[in-house]
Amino acid sequence: MARKIIEKFEIEYLQVLGEDGRCDEKLMPKLSDEQIKKLYETMVLARTFDDKAFSMQRQGRIGTYIQAKGQEASQIGAIFAIEDKDWLFPMYRSIAALIARKQPMHKVLQYFGGDIKGLESPKEVNNFPISIPVGTQTLHAVGAAWAAKLKKDKNVSLAFVGEGGTSKADFLTGMNFAGVFQVPAVLICENNQYAISVPRKIQTYAETFAQKAIAFGFKGIQVDGNDVFAVYKVVKEAVDNARSGKGPTFIECYTYRLADHSTSDDALKYREKKEVEEWQKKEPIERLEKYMRSKKLLDDAYKEKTAKEAKEKVEKEVEIYEKLPMPNKEDTFKNMFEEMPFQLKEQYEEFMKNG
């Protein structure tokens, strides 16, 4: 009996694109040359934005910023597998995902510049505001997926959570609910090897994060998170299953946080430079470039053009951001409740009197 259960819940690992840029053609998902170029261009755009936002934080032009550097394949590969009407539940590090999801870059800067309005979703997509509390987005995603199931609207919820987040009760509650109610949700764990300074090996005694799905009775799968084709393939299958009523999937993207935890951190206090350099070699954008070069989808001219266009796009968005009005201090009081409770009302009145 025990053996049967283990067979049923075997944890697969998928890699399509090797570290040397060579691809296993048998496993390659259906993607046109144009789609592959779009994936590449979006990854370059997200990286360019990330570098710019980091330097803007250092110059005091935005507040604390959280880099997605190194996790572009996990985030953008996943976003390419959902449709606009689906729901995205991002966390603070899901910046590459948001850019791929049409969230204007000036809005992202507006948020990290201290204005909550930056989290407003463009009308044509369903982007939930990012979650700063670790793990709570899992509950939101599963709740929205349940609503979609009850309303029969066929929308899928996709959420990102860190491997540290999988130790939270919110995550476990969400997973249980997803399994019990068989909701159309795809939960992605970006295992970037660190939860701030906590390394993966002391985050869990389990061999993988993917296997956490076993306890909740649904599929868990581990994928090379620096391989955009593998991520796309696995998420697409999970999304198709969710949409056709086959329930949730939990996906562990095995990746690495190339940057510090945030702009307030210095990761070299708890990890070796050598380790970062080793992971740099497995980096998702260069890996895709190698593949594209071998397939004649990329040459030096195209690479330079892509980089130049990304820089221009980012600079334009920075200009828009820097012309936006300062956040309205009153919104701090007004944004939380439809109607202010009496204590908040008192504080608000005091604020309005004294500033």
Ligand SMILES: Cc1ncc(C[n+]2csc(CCOP(=O)(O)OP(=O)(O)O)c2C)c(N)n1
């Ligand atoms: C509920 C809650 N507790 C603590 C924190 C402080 N905190 C911010 S990020 C973080 C680590 C999260 O790591 P992980 O889930 O692996 O995601 P990563 O930052 O690596 O993407 C913690 C503990 C928080 N934001 N929310």
